[in-house]
Amino acid sequence: MERTYAIESLVKDTSLSPQERDIAARVRDGARITTDDALFLYAHGSLSYLGVLANYIREQKNGNNTYFNRNFHVEPTNVCVYSCAFCSYSRLIKQRADGWELTMDQIMDIIKKYDDQPVTEVHFTGGVLPQYDVGFYEELFRRIKAHRPELHIKALTPVEYHYIFKKAKLSYREGLERMRAAGVDSMPGGGAEIFDKDIRDKIAGGKCSTEQWLEIHEIWHELGMRSNATMLYGHIENYAHRVDHLDRLRRLQDKTGGFMTFIPLKFRNKNNQMSHVPEVSLIEDLRNYAVSRIFLDNFDHIKAYWPMIGRDVAQMSMAFGVDDIDGTIDDTTKIYSMAGAEEQNPAMTTREIVNLIRLGGRRPIERDTLYHVIKDYTDEVFPEDNQYRNYEIKIKP
Numbered sequence: 551m552e553r554t555y556a557i558e559s560l561v562k563d564t565s566l567s568p569q570e571r572d573i574a575a576r577v578r579d580g581a582r583i584t585t586d587d588a589l590f591l592y593a594h595g596s597l598s599y600l601g602v603l604a605n606y607i608r609e610q611k612n613g614n615n616t617y618f619n620r621n622f623h624v625e626p627t628n629v630c631v632y633s634c635a636f637c638s639y640s641r642l643i644k645q646r647a648d649g650w651e652l653t654m655d656q657i658m659d660i661i662k663k664y665d666d667q668p669v670t671e672v673h674f675t676g677g678v679l680p681q682y683d684v685g686f687y688e689e690l691f692r693r694i695k696a697h698r699p700e701l702h703i704k705a706l707t708p709v710e711y712h713y714i715f716k717k718a719k720l721s722y723r724e725g726l727e728r729m730r731a732a733g734v735d736s737m738p739g740g741g742a743e744i745f746d747k748d749i750r751d752k753i754a755g756g757k758c759s760t761e762q763w764l765e766i767h768e769i770w771h772e773l774g775m776r777s778n779a780t781m782l783y784g785h786i787e788n789y790a791h792r793v794d795h796l797d798r799l800r801r802l803q804d805k806t807g808g809f810m811t812f813i814p815l816k817f818r819n820k821n822n823q824m825s826h827v828p829e830v831s832l833i834e835d836l837r838n839y840a841v842s843r844i845f846l847d848n849f850d851h852i853k854a855y856w857p858m859i860g861r862d863v864a865q866m867s868m869a870f871g872v873d874d875i876d877g878t879i880d881d882t883t884k885i886y887s888m889a890g891a892e893e894q895n896p897a898m899t900t901r902e903i904v905n906l907i908r909l910g911g912r913r914p915i916e917r918d919t920l921y922h923v924i925k926d927y928t929d930e931v932f933p934e935d936n937q938y939r940n941y942e943i944k945i946k947p
């Protein structure tokens with residue numbers, strides 16, 4: 551059945567401004583909005599107006615599906631040579647004794663803990679330290695692939711790659727080729743923070759620059775590989791900085807097509823040098839998802855990273871452009887819980903994540919990292935489901 555969309559009424563609504571009606575018409579027609587439009591949306595778009603536009607695009611691109619995967623995180627260390635002001639997690643080299651630094655065998659023990667579980671991805675996050683160099687990572691990734699060849703390795707950001715390749719006197723291309731040969735399957739979206747130089751220098755000075763972050767992704771894409779992109783928002787940046795960030799991503803995506811998903815990361819203010827900066831509201835989170843969805847017309851997916859914003863907000867975000875809520879993340883990830891994230895020990899069972907999506911009125915689809923469908927859980931019945939409550943949402947096809 552042909553669906554009718556609320557967007558039609560926005561296009562005709564004379565109580566809206568001409569610019570609002572014009573943007574709605576362009577979104578309906580699948581046309582691109584400009585950076586000025588995005589700035590206008592951030593500054594003036596009401597939550598309900600943005601929601602209609604973002605949801606329209608979401609459903610055009612991904613129907614009623616919301617994707618998740620079964621993954622786990624490994625954090626080799628929380629010690630870091632850098633000291634980003636927003637980071638609640640890293641211990642400076644000076645305070646090394648307070649942190650952890652896993653050996654290769656300890657990392658392999660974590661990998662082996664998941665041997666009998668149906669996870670499809672391991673995601674590496676964490677600090678940057680000299681002993682984790684090119685040789686270390688090459689051997690580690692080779693050992694993981696020898697142990698479990700089908701496990702997708704999503705590993706290291708341009709922050710680590712820039713640091714280790716420079717030390718090894720390798721060009722980005724040489725280094726990335728070696729990482730690909732060792733078993734890295736995709737690159738996560740971290741380290742992007744905010745691309746504007748002044749803001750980046752203030753909150754993440756010293757680590758790879760915006761140009762280096764973009765170049766490393768560009769080369770990775772040229773090697774035929776895929777990656778994600780993030781934006782850390784809600785700190786000292788303004789809307790123009792966010793639009794600049796999104797614009798640079800959209801331009802690179804026009805060139806390479808290598809990004810899979812965009813992940814807005816809300817700044818959390820606990821236990822870091824920026825604790826005096828208040829966090830933005832839930833409304834602002836939802837508006838930000840929506841504007842990102844509307845502006846990034848060449849990104850297939852927008853992800854809400856639920857450990858950071860909590861399960862309820864992740865569920866709501868599915869009405870504001872989000873079609874992916876990351877994974878079950880069965881682990882002891884500390885980076886976010888230390889920053890004041892909603893989830894202290896983020897892990898959801900498959901049943902929990904499926905029900906979260908289903909009660910949000912969407913189709914829960916398990917995917918692999920590259921968005922191949924593994925299983926549609928829409929009609930799955932879990933024997934452990936609460937027998938006293940029987941809320942059922944009729945999922946649209």
Ligand code: V47
Pocket residue numbers: 636637638675737738739740741742743778779780781782813815816817818819820822855876885889
């Ligand atoms: O780059 C650190 C962020 C990022 C804080 O690609 C913080 O699928 C908010 O990129 N408040 C790393 N954010 C994590 C990351 C990621 C996460 C999930 C999925 C994927 C993916 C990528 O975490 C860092 C930084 O922007 N971060 N501290 C904080 N206080």
Ligand code: SF4
Pocket residue numbers: 630631632633634637638639640676677678709757
């Ligand atoms: Fe280190 Fe990353 Fe934290 Fe910056 S955000 S201090 S690079 S762990």
